[in-house]
Structure formats: structure tokens, C-alpha cells
Amino acid sequence: NGTNFSPGISFYIDPTKYDTGWNEIKFSFTAPQTNLVLFAYKKDRKANDTPGTINRNNAARMDDFSIIESTTASVEDLKKFNFSAYPNPALNNLTISASKNIENVEIFNLIGQKVMSLSPNSDNKTIDVSNLNTGVYILKATIEGIKGSYKFVKQ
Known part of the structure; x- marks a missing residue:
């Protein structure tokens, strides 16, 4: 279900391996040091297809596309700043x-959506999380340019 590839490498989705309904296809890759990721989507067309027309027998559609950042930053990265988050849950x-x-705080759900x-810009802040759904979240904090992440549970 997932395929690993490197920047600059093409991949092919074999139509014989997927049915005609919607399919979720996941890919994992490591971004280059520039952190610049370029994505191109190209649908092959048959030689006799007229440019600009849709051949319903040879169509491919992309509905949702997302890139989810995975990071190795942890609360250990912020330990020298005595970072803490409480209560948990x-x-x-x-x-x-x-x-x-604490310069910046972002909270993400477990599917990578920023919520x-x-x-x-303070060393102490109480965050109202009452509007979040019950579940597990990742809090990413930045202190003096250093990022760290902290997992917490919302009851």
C-alpha cells in the first residue's frame, strides 16, 4: 500500500493493481536538505486521445492530496528550557x-491536521483546549528557534 521513493524519482501506479473505485495510495520520502518538495502529477494519455478531452475509460482523478510532516523533534529538544505542559490529560x-x-505553538491531531x-511570546501560557475533540494531540513549541514536540491527551 505504500511506496518509498527518493526526490527526483518517478513512480508509476499500475492500473491493473487497483479497482475503478477510489483508492488511497501512500508514499513516504525524505525531503532534501533544502526542505523543498516539488510534486508533479502527470496522467498518461493514449496516442489517439485528443488533447483537452476526457476519455472516461482512461481517466484518473486525484481528490485529496496532503503532505504530512514527520519530525524527530521531541520534548527532549526543549529540556534545556525546562519546558513543561500540564495537566496531561x-x-x-x-x-x-x-x-x-515560548515563541510559537502549534497543535496537530494525529492525522497531521493543524487544529x-x-x-x-511568554514563558507561561494557559491554552484553552475545550473546543478540541477528545483524543491524542501533538503540541509543537518553538523556543529560541529550537522546535520540540509534546504529546498530550484531551479528555
């Missing part, structure tokens, strides 16, 4: 604190 509020200003973003 959190019901209505999650308090974050550190010995230096909250704020810039506390």
Missing part, C-alpha cells in the same frame, strides 16, 4: 511553561 486548559519565551496555532 487536559480537560479544558493546558498550561505550557519554560525558562525562556490550533498561537504565538504566546
